[in-house]
Amino acid sequence: MPKRSVVSVGATLLAASLALSACGSRGGSDNSSTAGGNSSAKVAKIGVIAPLSGDLAALGLGIKNSVDLAIKQANEANAIPGWKLELAAEDDQATADVGKNAATKLAGDKEVIGVVGTLNSSVALQVQPVLASANIVQVSPANTGVSLTKGEDAANPKRPFPTYFRTCTTDAIQGPFAARYLFNSGIKEVATVHDKKAYGQGLVEAFTAEFKNLGGTIVAAETINPDEDKYDAVVSAIKPKAPEAVYYGGEYPQGGPLSQQMKSQGLDVPLMGGDGLFDGKFIELAGSTSEGDMATSVGAPTDSTAAGKTFLDQYKTAGYSDPSAAYGGYAYDAANAIINALKVSLKDAASVEAARPNTVTDLGKVSFDGVTGKVAFDEFGDTTTKVLTVYKVTGGAWKAEKTDEFK
Amino acid sequence: METFLQQLINGLTLGSLYALIAVGYTVVYGIVQLINFAHGEVFMIGAFGALATYLLLFQGQTALWILPIMIIGAMVAAVGTAVAMERVAYRPLRNAPRLAPLITAIGISVFLQEFIRLFFDKIPGTNFPSAKAKIPFPQIDVVTGKAFSPLAGVQIQRAAVFTIAMMALSALGLWYFINKTKTGRGMQAVSQDPDTARLMGINVDRIIVAAFAVGAALAGIAGVAQGLQITNINFKMGFIAGLKAFTAAVLGGIGNIQGAVIGGLVLGMAEAMITQYTGMLPDPFGQFGGSSWKDVWAFALLIIVLVFRPQGLLGAKVVDRA
Numbered sequence: 001m002p003k004r005s006v007v008s009v010g011a012t013l014l015a016a017s018l019a020l021s022a023c024g025s026r027g028g029s030d031n032s033s034t035a036g037g038n039s040s041a042k043v044a045k046i047g048v049i050a051p052l053s054g055d056l057a058a059l060g061l062g063i064k065n066s067v068d069l070a071i072k073q074a075n076e077a078n079a080i081p082g083w084k085l086e087l088a089a090e091d092d093q094a095t096a097d098v099g100k101n102a103a104t105k106l107a108g109d110k111e112v113i114g115v116v117g118t119l120n121s122s123v124a125l126q127v128q129p130v131l132a133s134a135n136i137v138q139v140s141p142a143n144t145g146v147s148l149t150k151g152e153d154a155a156n157p158k159r160p161f162p163t164y165f166r167t168c169t170t171d172a173i174q175g176p177f178a179a180r181y182l183f184n185s186g187i188k189e190v191a192t193v194h195d196k197k198a199y200g201q202g203l204v205e206a207f208t209a210e211f212k213n214l215g216g217t218i219v220a221a222e223t224i225n226p227d228e229d230k231y232d233a234v235v236s237a238i239k240p241k242a243p244e245a246v247y248y249g250g251e252y253p254q255g256g257p258l259s260q261q262m263k264s265q266g267l268d269v270p271l272m273g274g275d276g277l278f279d280g281k282f283i284e285l286a287g288s289t290s291e292g293d294m295a296t297s298v299g300a301p302t303d304s305t306a307a308g309k310t311f312l313d314q315y316k317t318a319g320y321s322d323p324s325a326a327y328g329g330y331a332y333d334a335a336n337a338i339i340n341a342l343k344v345s346l347k348d349a350a351s352v353e354a355a356r357p358n359t360v361t362d363l364g365k366v367s368f369d370g371v372t373g374k375v376a377f378d379e380f381g382d383t384t385t386k387v388l389t390v391y392k393v394t395g396g397a398w399k400a401e402k403t404d405e406f407k
Numbered sequence: 408m409e410t411f412l413q414q415l416i417n418g419l420t421l422g423s424l425y426a427l428i429a430v431g432y433t434v435v436y437g438i439v440q441l442i443n444f445a446h447g448e449v450f451m452i453g454a455f456g457a458l459a460t461y462l463l464l465f466q467g468q469t470a471l472w473i474l475p476i477m478i479i480g481a482m483v484a485a486v487g488t489a490v491a492m493e494r495v496a497y498r499p500l501r502n503a504p505r506l507a508p509l510i511t512a513i514g515i516s517v518f519l520q521e522f523i524r525l526f527f528d529k530i531p532g533t534n535f536p537s538a539k540a541k542i543p544f545p546q547i548d549v550v551t552g553k554a555f556s557p558l559a560g561v562q563i564q565r566a567a568v569f570t571i572a573m574m575a576l577s578a579l580g581l582w583y584f585i586n587k588t589k590t591g592r593g594m595q596a597v598s599q600d601p602d603t604a605r606l607m608g609i610n611v612d613r614i615i616v617a618a619f620a621v622g623a624a625l626a627g628i629a630g631v632a633q634g635l636q637i638t639n640i641n642f643k644m645g646f647i648a649g650l651k652a653f654t655a656a657v658l659g660g661i662g663n664i665q666g667a668v669i670g671g672l673v674l675g676m677a678e679a680m681i682t683q684y685t686g687m688l689p690d691p692f693g694q695f696g697g698s699s700w701k702d703v704w705a706f707a708l709l710i711i712v713l714v715f716r717p718q719g720l721l722g723a724k725v726v727d728r729a
Contacts, residue, residue, distance in 0.1 A: 055540045229637045229644065232417045233682045233701060239562075240410060253541055260638045266554035266562025284543040285639050289553060 041084040044352050046071060046338055047106040047136075048331075049099055049117030049127060052091040055253035058281055059119055062325030063141055064089045066311075067116045069318055070335035080342050088112060092123050099123035103130035112136055113352050113359060114338040116331055121145030122198040124164075132161040135356040137363050139337055140166040141330030144174055144275065144298070145198050146206070149380040157380060163360050165381040167330045167337065167372065168298040169388060171199070173406045174274050175206025177388045178296045181402065182245055182272065183214045191220040191243035193234060193250075193258065200249030203274045207247050219243050226254055231261050239267045251276035256285025263289035270294055278326045283393055293393045294401070299372040300387055301400045302329040311371040333370035337377075340366045412561045414679045420567040420636070422675025423574035427629035428652030429659070429667035430581065431489075431622025437598045437662035438618045440505070444512040445492060447649015448519035449485045449623045453630030454640045455523055455538070456484020461545045462535060471549045478631050485627030488519070489619040498612070516646075524642040541641045544634035551635055566635040573628050578668055581621070585664065590617050598662070654709050660719030669720060677708050 048067050050060035064087075071085045079085075088109065090102035099118055106112045107130050114137040118124045124143045131138045140148075143166055150157035154172075182190060192208060194200035208218055219241040222234045238246065246262065248255050248271055259271040259282075270292045271277075277295040286293065302308040302324075311332055315324050324332075341363040342355075349355035367376040373385040389403040431446045460480025465473045492515050500508045527538035536542050546552070550569045554562040585591040590613075596604040597614045605611050633648065634640050651674065659670025681704040685695050695703075712720065 053539055057540055229633075229639070229641075230421075232421075233679070236410070236413055236417060236683065237686070239413075256543075257541075257637050257639055261564075261636075264551065264554055264564045264566065266556065266564075268553060281540075285541065287543070287546045287551070287638055 041082055042352075043084050043086055043111050044080075044113045044342065044346060044355075045086045045088040045109065045111045046335060047109075047112050047115040047117070048087065048089040049092050049102045049106070049115055049123070050089075050119045051094040052089065054093050056094045056119060056251060058279060058322065059142070059325045059327055060091075060094075061320075061322040062328040063116065063119065063331040065318075065320040065322060066141075066315065066324055066328040066331040067335040068320075069315055070332050070339065072318070073314075074336075074339045079339055080346050083342075083346055085339070085342075086111075092118055092120075092127075094120050094123065096120075096123050096126040100126040100130060103127040107131055107134040107136060111352050113342060113346065113355060114139065114363075116141060116334045116338070118143065119327065120197070120199060121148060121202070124148055125198065128161045128164050132163045135360060136163060137338060137341070137356075137359050138164050139334035139363070140164070140168070141334045142166075142168055142275070142327045144168060144171045145202050146170050146172045147198075147202075149382050159380045162381075165334075165337070165363060165377050167334045167370070167375060167383050168275070168327070169383060169386050169406070171202040171206045171274070173206075173386055174296050174298065174388060175203050175208075176210035177404075177406050178247065178272055178274070178294075178390070179207050179210035179214060179216070181294075181296070181390050182247070183211060183216050187244040188216045189219050189242070189244050190216060190247050191222070191238045191241060191245075192218055192247045193222045193224060193238070194248065195226045195250035195254055196223050197226065197250065199251070199274075199276060203249035203276075204247065207249070211247075224250075224254060224258065226250065229257060231258050232265065234258075235262050235265045235267055238262075239265070243269060245269050246271050248273040248277070252279050252282035252285065256282045256290070259286040259290050259293050272296075275326060278391055278398060280323075280398070283396060283398070286393075288396070290393045291395075295391050295398070296388050297326060297391060298388055299329070299385065300403045301389055301391075302371065304400065304403070305371070305373075307369065307371040329370075329372045333372050333375050336368070336370060337363060337366045337375050340368055409558075409561055410683065412558070414683045415676075416561070416563055416567060418676035418679030419672065420564070420570050420675070421678060422655075422672035423570045424629055424632055424636075424648070424671075425652050425655040425675050426668045426671025427574055427577060427625045427632070428648060429655040429671045430577075430664060431626050432653050432656040433659070433661055433664055433667040434594075434618045434622045436656070437664070438594060438601075439497070439501070439615055441497065441508050442512065442653070443497075443619075443622075444509070444649070444653075445515040445519060446489075446622065446626060447645035447647075447652070448516050449489050449645070450626040450630050450633075450648055450652075451640070451642065451645030452488045452519065452523065453481040453485035453623070453627030454544070454634045454644065455527065455630075456627065457481035457631045457634060458542065458544060458640060459484070459530075459533070459535065463533065465545075469546060469548045471547060473545075474547050474550065474631075477545075477547075478628060481627035481631045482624045483627075485623040485630065486620045489623030489626075490616055493616055493619045498615075516649075520642050520645070527642075538642045541639040544638050544640050546638060547635065551638070564636065566632065569635060570632040573632055574668075577625050577628060581625070581664065584621065590614065594618060651705065654705065658709055658712055658719055660721040660723040662723050663719070663721050666719055666721035666723070673720065674705055674708065678705050681708075 050063045092099035119142045121143045194204040220238045255277045272294040275297040278297040345358035345362045346355045376384045386406045390401040391398040392401045457477040593609045655670040655674045656667045659666030678701045682701045
């Protein structure tokens with residue numbers, strides 16, 4: 001019997017080691033403080049909660065750097081007399097639990113006045129209540145999950161947390177926008193795939209409803225497991241239904257390989273997705289067969305407006321090692337929205353904690369022209385700007401195809 | 408029928424990959440009775456070795472002739488890792504209680520994963536991307552790209568053909584090595600009785616190193632095949648692949664080389680077929696089909712086989728030394 005017992009003990013140990021390694025925390029917090037300002041000024045911190053390591057780090061680092069840029073500029077301009085702003089960046093590893101810990105850490109810091117983040121809607125669900133209980137405003141540059149501002153019941157929208165705002169549009173608009181674009185370009189039969197996360201599922205549901213409404217057919221609805229690398233089973237299931245396009249709800253670490261595997265297994269139709277696909281890494285992962293794949297993203301292309309170009313130039317001059325990525329402009333606007341609110345709420349406040357409740361109210365009233373368009377919030381904390389753009393992979397890069405306001 | 412053929416090819420591809428890795432578990436087990444749980448990481452390092460070779464020598468090119476050199480790079484990295492781990496971690500524990508090398512194996516597995524995750528981009532003299540996120544794998548002409556269709560309705564992924572072909576070639580090479588070379592026959596002798604083999608003048612230490620090296624070479628090939636199939640690699644890729652390959656080795660009868668190959672093919676085929684056809688059953692059962700259930704079915708198959716045939720499909724090598 002010794003042989004079999006070695007096998008079984010081994011399997012048990014392996015399972016145990018898996019469980020252990022799953023609890024271990026990876027990556028550290030990445031704190032950097034901003035220079036400038038005079039040392040006698042009181043300090044207020046703007047937090048960032050975003051994935052700074054892992055598969056989505058490209059997006060998270062863009063957010064962190066853009067907020068850092070906004071803070072530096074505010075300090076240089078002495079935007080809030082008597083106060084110096086600092087950045088407090090926390091890594092959420094795109095994981096809800098880690099994000100919650102990061103939020104708890106920031107909420108426990110008496111100097112934190114507002115937070116920019118998160119990237120993922122699923123993480124935001126855990127972060128919202130923690131920050132709300134401390135009256136800290138949260139402005140997300142990237143959460144597109146509808147329920148974050150409108151609650152679970154779409155028919156009777158009710159704002160769950162008054163402290164939560166966002167500068168990007170939601171899946172309720174992004175999904176239907178993609179549906180209309182595909183339908184109007186003559187595609188009537190589509191298969192959908194999502195990754196079972198809040199973002200992906202919400203996007204596909206919104207897409208499906210609008211696409212059926214327009215008269216199109218969903219020929220297959222499949223899901224993938226985001227921890228997997230091989231999607232043969234999904235591709236084999238979709239292929240016999242002969243869709244004219246595949247709509248994917250999820251992010252580029254899975255979307256890129258999915259596109260490549262679809263095409264290498266003979267399902268040669270475009271893959272379309274939301275802003276989660278809109279990153280250069282998608283094209284790297286999907287390879288040369290990604291030509292014609294599409295993604296919607298919120299707002300007009302950052303480099304299509306004068307303000308956006310200025311932002312990109314300043315970002316470049318600041319010398320960050322990572323690009324501003326898909327959400328840089330939104331994060332910059334989110335940070336500036338908080339800073340604009342602070343100009344009113346923090347100016348005469350005795351301490352950061354005392355200024356928190358007023359900041360919530362003042363942030364709701366903010367209205368200025370940001371780099372991604374007009375920045376203002378409706379009664380739910382959603383942005384009032386509903387401009388979206390369809391991007392298409394052309395010649396190995398994302399090219400803006402069509403920018404339109406959703407009505 | 409077309410679906411069946413398609414799944415047959417999917418299953419064969421998956422099975423070939425499992426088989427290539429499973430050989431490493433079974434060869435080492437046959438000789439030193441050690442379940443080398445770090446073998447999945449050898450597979451992962453093989454893939455990174457191929458990528459490193461590509462980035463150092465051929466960055467930006469996609470010609471087919473690069474592929475053999477990448478495979479050699481993968482084998483060098485995998486074999487180097489396996490031989491080093493044998494020398495540093497397993498040999499000092501050769502006569503220790505069995506649990507000691509087993510726990511060491513798990514430790515090495517974690518060590519190698521973290522090493523690649525943290526240091527791949529910091530290797531001096533190179534400019535490799537960080538392994539903290541998925542890294543795109545080079546897409547070589549001919550073996551990647553759009554599917555080709557030999558029969559109407561059946562479309563074959565190019566990398567799948569590569570995987571199956573490499574599996575067939577490796578199986579032939581392995582058969583030749585085990586049965587026709589001096590080292591291979593020495594391996595057979597050591598696996599039957601190491602003490603007598605030593606008395607007959609066989610250098611047992613060398614044979615054990617050879618066993619690790621053979622398994623690692625095949626795992627390196629598997630690493631390239633996997634990279635080409637899914638076009639990206641990451642530091643975690645060895646874990647689940649290693650677990651599945653270990654399952655395949657046990658399924659076929661651990662310690663038995665033909666068993667590992669058969670076990671891999673059976674496991675891959677079962678995964679492809681069960682996920683496809685369970686999904687077509689009428690409603691209360693249909694929900695158990697689809698890709699999200701494939702691991703459940705793979706391990707259920709293992710349990711069923713072990714309940715009715717504990718020695719595995721082809722029979723394990725019976726070793727019971729006091």
